[in-house]
Structures are given as C-alpha cells and as structure tokens.
Amino acid sequence: DQQVKQNSPSLSVQEGRISILNCDYTNSMFDYFLWYKKYPAEGPTFLISISSIKDKNEDGRFTVFLNKSAKHLSLHIVPSQPGDSAVYFCAASDGLQGAQKLVFGQGTRLTINP
C-alpha cells in the first residue's frame, strides 16, 4: 500500500521555464510534508517543507503547494536551471511524536534541458 505516490517517473523541462513536480498521498493523518533532492552517488538533501496548516511555502525559486482536500502537493521551480537536474522525492510525516518516521514517494527524475 503506497501511501505517498509520485506518478511521474521522469520530467523534462527547458531551462528558464517552470518545473512542476507532483505528489499524492492517502493517509489523512499526515501533517507535514517535505521535498528532498538527490544527485547521483549522493544522499538526499532536504529542499523545502510545508505544514498541513498552510497551503503554500516559498523559498527562493522553490514553492510547495498543499491541497489537503485533494491530498495532493506540488513543487514548483521557477526558473528552472541546469543544476536542478536531479531526482526529487516527496515525503510525509504524521507528527513529531516518537521517531517521526517519513514515508517517501518513488521519486521523479527531473532533467533541465539547455
């Protein structure tokens, strides 16, 4: 039972345009969501997050939108740059209690074309 799904395995975008990566979840108890970026042969690095009490969080070129009723979040990158080419994972958490496990999606490989 995949609780967090990224239905697009790959996405190709032209440099300078907007990249939109999508993520869906099924567990209504999730209350915090994160995006990680992963380059080949490196560990994932934290990119941006959003609490379920918000519907938008912005950090420079990166914006995450949360639609709780649709159980959907998206990451917007504007403008896209060649260094953004990486695999992006969304992750969800059901609270800060205990170990606070994260559930990850399958990842989307983003390629920015010059």
Added chain:
Amino acid sequence: NAGVTQTPKFQVLKTGQSMTLQCAQDMNHNSMYWYRQDPGMGLRLIYYSASEGTTDKGEVPNGYNVSRLNKREFSLRLESAAPSQTSVYFCASRSYTGYEQYFGPGTRLTVT
C-alpha cells in the same frame, strides 16, 4: 561538522556472507534511520532508533539487524546476504526539534 558519515561506500558480497554497515553522526541528533533505495521504489525504511537504547522495525526489516551503539552510531548488519539485498543503503538522523532528516552519502551493496 561532517554531518552523517557511512562506511564503506561500496561493497560486493557473495550470497551467504555477512557484513556490517556503519553510520555515525556528529550533530547530536537523537533519532537515526536506515533506508534502502531501489529503482522505482523510493526510499524504504528498514530500521530506526528513536533515541539511544531503542530500535524498532520499519517497512522492510527482514534479513537485517541493527545496533544503536551510542548516541552517535547506528549500524546495520546483514547476517546472511541474499541477492535481493542488492541496493543502495542510506543512513539518516534527526533532532527532536525538526521534521527534517539528514542523510549520509550512501553505501552501494551488490550481492552476487
């Protein structure tokens, strides 16, 4: 600060061999985690340790054991390696005050 370190970076094992993957963090984090990453599967949690002295199973614990040696170190052991354990293994840590987990560079393990 080195953050989260993992050793070794690469390992090739024969079926039935055993090995221990080492992980250490220098951020004074309380919680530590072991994940495996397989193509099309994302990151799946193997074991975790909410705090020093405690360990619990994650989503895919079969074939693995862990030890939380102290607050800094969390090791993952494969007692009898199988080809299905060929994967990239990541260790991560987290403080009590934040949701973000910080990952090590990974260990690429091949079992033949």
